[in-house]
Amino acid sequence: MSAARYDAIVIGGGHNGLVAAAYLARAGKKTVVLERRHVLGGAAVTEEIFPGFKFSVFSYVVSLLRPEIIRDLDLPRHGLQILPLESTVTPMDNGDYLAAWGDADESRFELERHSPHDAEAMVEFGRLMHHMAMAVKPILGMLPPDPASLSPSDLKGLLKLGGHFRSLGAERFHALHKLMTMSSADYLDEWFEFDTLKATKSASGIIGTFLGPRSPGSAYVLLHHYMGEIDGAFRAWGFQRGGTGAISNAIASAARALGAEIRTEAAVERVTVSGGRATGVALANGDELSAPIVVSSLDPRRTFLDLVDPKALPADLVTDVRRYKFRGSSGKVNLALSGLPDFTCMPGVGPHLRGAVSISPSVEYLERAYDDAKYGEFSRHPYMDIVIPSMIDPGMAPPGKHVMSIFVQYAPFQINGGWDDAKRDAFGNAVIDTVSRYASNLKSLILHKQVITPADIERITGLSEGNIFAGELALQQLFFLRPSAQWAKYATPIDGYWQCGSGTHPGGGIMGAPGRLAAQQILKAAR
Amino acid sequence: MNFVRVLRATPFHPRTAPLVRAQTWRRWAGYQVASAYEPHPDREYAAIRNAAGLIDVSPLHKYLIGGPHAARLLDRMVTRDVTRCELGQVLYTPWCDGDGKVLDDGTISRLDSRTYRLTSAEPNLRWLHMNAVGLDVTIDDVSAQTAALALQGPNSRAILQALGANVGNLQYFRLTHTNVRDIPLTISRTGYTGDLGYELWVRADDAVRLWDALIEAGTAYGIVPAGIWALDLARIEAGLIMLDVDYFSAPRAIIPDQKSSPFEINLGWAVSTSKGPFNGQRALDAERARAQQWAFVGLEIKWDSLERLFAERSLAPQLPTVAWRTSAPVYSGDHQVGYATSGCWSPLLKKYLALAHIQAPHFGVGSRLQMEITVEHRRKRADAVVRKLPFFDPERKRA
Numbered sequence: 001m002s003a004a005r006y007d008a009i010v011i012g013g014g015h016n017g018l019v020a021a022a023y024l025a026r027a028g029k030k031t032v033v034l035e036r037r038h039v040l041g042g043a044a045v046t047e048e049i050f051p052g053f054k055f056s057v058f059s060y061v062v063s064l065l066r067p068e069i070i071r072d073l074d075l076p077r078h079g080l081q082i083l084p085l086e087s088t089v090t091p092m093d094n095g096d097y098l099a100a101w102g103d104a105d106e107s108r109f110e111l112e113r114h115s116p117h118d119a120e121a122m123v124e125f126g127r128l129m130h131h132m133a134m135a136v137k138p139i140l141g142m143l144p145p146d147p148a149s150l151s152p153s154d155l156k157g158l159l160k161l162g163g164h165f166r167s168l169g170a171e172r173f174h175a176l177h178k179l180m181t182m183s184s185a186d187y188l189d190e191w192f193e194f195d196t197l198k199a200t201k202s203a204s205g206i207i208g209t210f211l212g213p214r215s216p217g218s219a220y221v222l223l224h225h226y227m228g229e230i231d232g233a234f235r236a237w238g239f240q241r242g243g244t245g246a247i248s249n250a251i252a253s254a255a256r257a258l259g260a261e262i263r264t265e266a267a268v269e270r271v272t273v274s275g276g277r278a279t280g281v282a283l284a285n286g287d288e289l290s291a292p293i294v295v296s297s298l299d300p301r302r303t304f305l306d307l308v309d310p311k312a313l314p315a316d317l318v319t320d321v322r323r324y325k326f327r328g329s330s331g332k333v334n335l336a337l338s339g340l341p342d343f344t345c346m347p348g349v350g351p352h353l354r355g356a357v358s359i360s361p362s363v364e365y366l367e368r369a370y371d372d373a374k375y376g377e378f379s380r381h382p383y384m385d386i387v388i389p390s391m392i393d394p395g396m397a398p399p400g401k402h403v404m405s406i407f408v409q410y411a412p413f414q415i416n417g418g419w420d421d422a423k424r425d426a427f428g429n430a431v432i433d434t435v436s437r438y439a440s441n442l443k444s445l446i447l448h449k450q451v452i453t454p455a456d457i458e459r460i461t462g463l464s465e466g467n468i469f470a471g472e473l474a475l476q477q478l479f480f481l482r483p484s485a486q487w488a489k490y491a492t493p494i495d496g497y498w499q500c501g502s503g504t505h506p507g508g509g510i511m512g513a514p515g516r517l518a519a520q521q522i523l524k525a526a527r
Numbered sequence: 528m529n530f531v532r533v534l535r536a537t538p539f540h541p542r543t544a545p546l547v548r549a550q551t552w553r554r555w556a557g558y559q560v561a562s563a564y565e566p567h568p569d570r571e572y573a574a575i576r577n578a579a580g581l582i583d584v585s586p587l588h589k590y591l592i593g594g595p596h597a598a599r600l601l602d603r604m605v606t607r608d609v610t611r612c613e614l615g616q617v618l619y620t621p622w623c624d625g626d627g628k629v630l631d632d633g634t635i636s637r638l639d640s641r642t643y644r645l646t647s648a649e650p651n652l653r654w655l656h657m658n659a660v661g662l663d664v665t666i667d668d669v670s671a672q673t674a675a676l677a678l679q680g681p682n683s684r685a686i687l688q689a690l691g692a693n694v695g696n697l698q699y700f701r702l703t704h705t706n707v708r709d710i711p712l713t714i715s716r717t718g719y720t721g722d723l724g725y726e727l728w729v730r731a732d733d734a735v736r737l738w739d740a741l742i743e744a745g746t747a748y749g750i751v752p753a754g755i756w757a758l759d760l761a762r763i764e765a766g767l768i769m770l771d772v773d774y775f776s777a778p779r780a781i782i783p784d785q786k787s788s789p790f791e792i793n794l795g796w797a798v799s800t801s802k803g804p805f806n807g808q809r810a811l812d813a814e815r816a817r818a819q820q821w822a823f824v825g826l827e828i829k830w831d832s833l834e835r836l837f838a839e840r841s842l843a844p845q846l847p848t849v850a851w852r853t854s855a856p857v858y859s860g861d862h863q864v865g866y867a868t869s870g871c872w873s874p875l876l877k878k879y880l881a882l883a884h885i886q887a888p889h890f891g892v893g894s895r896l897q898m899e900i901t902v903e904h905r906r907k908r909a910d911a912v913v914r915k916l917p918f919f920d921p922e923r924k925r926a
Binding site: 105106109117130131 | 535650653656
């Protein structure tokens with residue numbers, strides 16, 4: 001049986017794989033995307049887990065999606081529609097709350113209630129983070145130059161990078177240095193005094209990492225999340241109409257319109273290699289497809305250790321990938337509700353239910369949640385980011401009913417004794433019990449629940465150890481080190497075999513940048 | 528929904544709210560204040576220049592600085608010499624960051640031997656505390672507890688005297704503590720209109736009673752509640768700058784060009800050359816030694832030129848009915864040499880005025896420039912001449 005022939009095969013129908021495929025198809029390459037599951041999107045999927053209730057099962061909000069991708073692929077025409085998520089409310093243990101509203105005056109007055117000092121500091125802090133995000137953002141769209149290389153293109157890239165940093169000026173360069181080296185708690189201590197504020201802000205510095213708010217390096221992750229607030233149109237975090245799966249579907253629709261073929265339930269067994277060159281893929285069902293370009297959107301472990309024979313790779317790369325840290329640390333609880341939760345700190349139905357509710361009452365609360373994880377347990381009282389998508393997009397649930405998405409940290413992949421059904425239940429109960437401390441009617445509203453552990457994330461999406469960023473977003477795993485020195489520019493030691501997932505520069509979140517940058521490199525190499 | 532979030536209301540809201548006939552409200556520092564009470568601000572503006580306008584300025588930030596080192600704190604913070612501020616004196620001053628870039632501007636009132644009140648456009652509590660390290664001072668934000676009214680115009684003195692306030696001898700930029708109908712208040716001879724006028728500082732609890740007294744006593748003298756639109760016309764005629772309109776506080780600047788030194792916003796006169804160390808002193812000394820690069824000046828847009836440009840489209844000159852706060856490029860020949868940040872038709876002077884940032888060497892009084900205007904959807908350049916500020920400076924302001 002002769003193999004079906006393509007110009008390019010993309011393994012994995014997550015958003016980065018779809019973006020890469022769209023760009024390859026746009027350049028005239030006959031491209032096919034192969035997705036193992038029945039649904040496209042990887043970790044950005046919408047599924048009707050319970051009849052009538054739709055969930056962004058894993059990734060649930062968006063802000064980092066690169067504006068050039070939105071423009072190049074005309075995603076609004078294919079269904080991209082981001083609805084505003086305007087507020088964050090943090091219930092406090094004394095029954096009060098801290099709210100950040102969409103309006104600057106309202107937010108200032110609210111913060112003044114707790115600390116006039118912090119209300120003033122916030123203006124300057126916001127400006128500085130804006131500067132920092134502006135400073136780092138161009139790097140997201142930049143091919144990472146190898147600082148150890150003397151090749152003209154790397155030197156040119158380094159010069160560009162050096163010039164960029166020089167243009168920041170001393171004040172901002174110093175701030176950037178602090179963000180790169182400090183813990184988010186220490187960094188925020190330099191600015192603020194109100195504990196609940198620091199906790200809520202530092203929570204951004206721990207998401208998707210195995211770090212606590214007091215772990216050095218977490219300040220950078222804080223910045224990574226801040227970048228979402230300054231996108232092209234400088235939009236805040238938003239919610240895709242129809243859930244994050246609708247983003248994946250929009251990209252898929254754009255890719256198809258550009259000529260790409262997309263197959264679901266098409267699991268790739270391995271990449272076929274001949275004479276040091278990738279020649280195609282073999283599917284689990286025995287089919288073989290051939291193409292001179294094979295692109296893996298899977299994480300580095302699967303890309304280098306599962307899809308190809310590690311023996312065919314340089315030993316140092318294999319070692320790097322083995323050392324590459326995944327350490328999934330978060331889980332998700334999705335609830336179908338018969339009505340709206342009643343938060344003790346803000347009773348009844350209000351605008352807070354159209355935004356995020358952050359369970360982060362104090363820095364110590366978060367650090368203690370981390371302590372549990374550090375010693376191999378899920379947090380008894382975890383950090384949680386709660387949204388009610390049906391309040392923003394009524395189509396997510398039957399009329400009058402609601403869906404609640406609870407992002408939970410920490411839930412370590414490496415849990416003592418391993419994850420099993422009993423542990424999953426215990427984890428789900430800890431989450432619901434903790435939320436109930438702040439919204440006492442929650443349990444009476446629950447129609448259905450879906451509890452997702454890092455082991456479930458790995459099993460369902462294929463993300464190693466359930467890490468939502470396809471590899472920890474830690475400084476030693478970023479830029480020219482993502483996923484490995486020398487192999488940070490999407491190429492691999494196997495000719496024609498490429499990587500394009502979130503495990504490559506510039507990393508995770510529904511950003512699409514790795515997919516786009518990889519496609520550009522592939523097309524450049526093909527010329 | 529069981530709670531409603533709104534902007535803050537000032538202590539005068541119970542009196543002002545029913546007067547705003549066309550719901551023309553605006554935001555000021557998170558407070559809801561009247562743009563105008565009448566649908567159009569003409570009568571309110573006329574009262575400021577002809578009788579007396581009563582303006583709610585409560586959204587100003589107000590701080591009480593007390594203790595043995597109160598003067599030292601303020602002196603170290605601002606560019607004017609606070610150590611020479613006499614009892615009952617008011618200083619208008621900017622204050623800067625370490626690079627000599629302006630953070631804010633406001634007044635310092637010496638209320639007693641060691642208590643001062645600072646007013647500002649932006650919150651400054653944190654900055655005060657940052658400057659107070661090691662000093663024996665108390666700093667109280669009294670913004671919410673203190674209501675403020677500006678009574679501005681030629682009849683303002685007579686109205687206060689009709690209420691029994693002894694302001695006959697109160698000099699320009701001086702204050703007095705007094706009682707009006709048993710309401711304790713502080714009256715300073717200050718304002719934002721460049722006219723004879725006073726600002727009244729009163730406990731928020733007494734605000735409504737004071738308003739009622741002023742309206743009652745002032746009606747015979749033509750008192751008119753005036754909104755921000757009227758105030759804006761008056762302050763442009765008076766050549767007074769406005770934060771967030773004519774310049775931006777240094778910490779809010781996104782790029783360095785958005786910051787200004789006092790010299791660049793016509794406040795060089797307020798930078799002391801003889802006082803002790805203060806924030807930005809070194810940078811400002813260095814800047815003073817250099818040739819001035821930018822100046823903040825008055826522009827008069829020439830009527831003949833406006834008439835000609837509009838006549839090209841068979842139109843009579845169209846003039847702004849309220850002050851504008853956008854940015855209009857200013858040219859010398861083909862080169863842009865600056866930008867205007869505020870402008871209005873002066874009902875009093877019958878001139879089209881603007882306040883503008885102009886580069887050397889074009890800022891000398893009498894320099895002939897052009898300002899961009901839009902005539903029937905097309906960009907045109909109208910002739911403009913640099914004028915000395917203030918445009919309007921009546922004897923009565925200081926008399």
